[in-house]
Amino acid sequence: MGVAIRYWTFGLHHSSFLCDKHNLLIMKRSHDSVFGSPLRHGLDALPKELWNAEILQWLQHADPVSLAQFRAVSRRAAQWIPMSRLYLTAVQEDGWALQRVPEALKTEAVCLAAVQQDGQALQFVPKALKAEAVCLAAVQQYGWALQFVPKALMKEAVCLAAVQQDGTALQFVPKALKTDAVCLAAVQKNGRALRFVPEDMKTHAVCLATVQENGWALQFVPKDMTEAVCLAAVQQDGSALRFVPEALKTEAVCLAAVQEHWKALQFVPEARRQKIVRLVNVL
Numbered sequence: 001m002g003v004a005i006r007y008w009t010f011g012l013h014h015s016s017f018l019c020d021k022h023n024l025l026i027m028k029r030s031h032d033s034v035f036g037s038p039l040r041h042g043l044d045a046l047p048k049e050l051w052n053a054e055i056l057q058w059l060q061h062a063d064p065v066s067l068a069q070f071r072a073v074s075r076r077a078a079q080w081i082p083m084s085r086l087y088l089t090a091v092q093e094d095g096w097a098l099q100r101v102p103e104a105l106k107t108e109a110v111c112l113a114a115v116q117q118d119g120q121a122l123q124f125v126p127k128a129l130k131a132e133a134v135c136l137a138a139v140q141q142y143g144w145a146l147q148f149v150p151k152a153l154m155k156e157a158v159c160l161a162a163v164q165q166d167g168t169a170l171q172f173v174p175k176a177l178k179t180d181a182v183c184l185a186a187v188q189k190n191g192r193a194l195r196f197v198p199e200d201m202k203t204h205a206v207c208l209a210t211v212q213e214n215g216w217a218l219q220f221v222p223k224d225m226t227e228a229v230c231l232a233a234v235q236q237d238g239s240a241l242r243f244v245p246e247a248l249k250t251e252a253v254c255l256a257a258v259q260e261h262w263k264a265l266q267f268v269p270e271a272r273r274q275k276i277v278r279l280v281n282v283l
Helices: 003-010 015-034 039-045 048-059 067-072 074-080 083-093 095-100 108-117 119-124 132-141 143-148 156-165 167-172 180-189 191-196 204-213 215-220 227-236 238-243 251-260 262-267 270-282
Strands: none
Touching: 083 095, 083 108, 095 108, 095 119, 108 119, 108 132, 119 132, 119 143, 132 143, 132 156, 143 156, 143 167, 156 167, 156 180, 167 180, 167 191, 180 191, 180 204, 191 204, 191 215, 204 215, 204 227, 215 227, 215 238, 227 238, 227 251, 238 251, 238 262, 251 262, 251 270, 262 270
C-alpha cells in the first residue's frame, strides 16, 4: 500500500503512533477534499462512518508524515479509534505486522487474519492461540509454515494441506505422517519433493508422478527405476536423459528425449545417435 503502509506496520508496537497516524489521515482527508476546514478541526468534521473506507483509500497514496505531527494529535485519536480495529486492519494488509502487535491484543481474529495474509506469521502467534484452524489457514497460504505448527496439531490433514501448497514442505512432515497420500500429493505439486520421501515409500506410482511433474527429479528416483518412469521423465524434460541409466537408454526413451528437446542428443549413446537423428528427421 505504498510508503505509508511501511510506516504504519513499522510503528505497530507504539499505540500512540497508530492512533496519530489514523487521526492525521482523517484530518488530511477532511482538510484536502471534504470540508476545507483548518487541519486541527478535521476530526470534528469527518463523519465516523467514513473512517474505514476513506482512511484506507487515502493511505494507498499517502506520503509519510513526520512522527512529530502524529504525536501532536494522539490524545484526541486515542479516544476515538479502537486499537483492536487498527491491528486487525494492519495484519490484513501485512501478516508480518503480527510480530509488532502487543501480546494482549493478539486475539484469535487478529492471528487468523495475519496467517491468511502471510502464513509465515504463524511463528508470531502465541502458543495458546495456535488452534487447528489457524494452523490450517497458515499452511494453506504458505506450505513451509508447517515448521511452526505444534507437534500436538501436526495431523495428516494439516500436512496434506501444506504439501498441496508447496510440495517441498514435505521436509517438515513427521515420518509417521508421511503417508502414501501425503507423499503423492507432495511430488505431484513439486517433483523435487521426492528427496524427502522415505526410501521404502518411493513406489512406482510415486516415482511416476514425480517425473511427470518434473523430469529432472529422475535423479532422486531409486536406481532400480523402470523404463516407464524414464520415458515419462524425458517426455516431460528431454534433458532428463542424463539421469537415465545406460541400460535403460532404449531407442524409445532416447527418441522421446530428443523429440522433447534436441539438446538431449548429447546424452544419447553414440551407438544409437545416428539412428535417432534419422528417426527425428523422418518424424
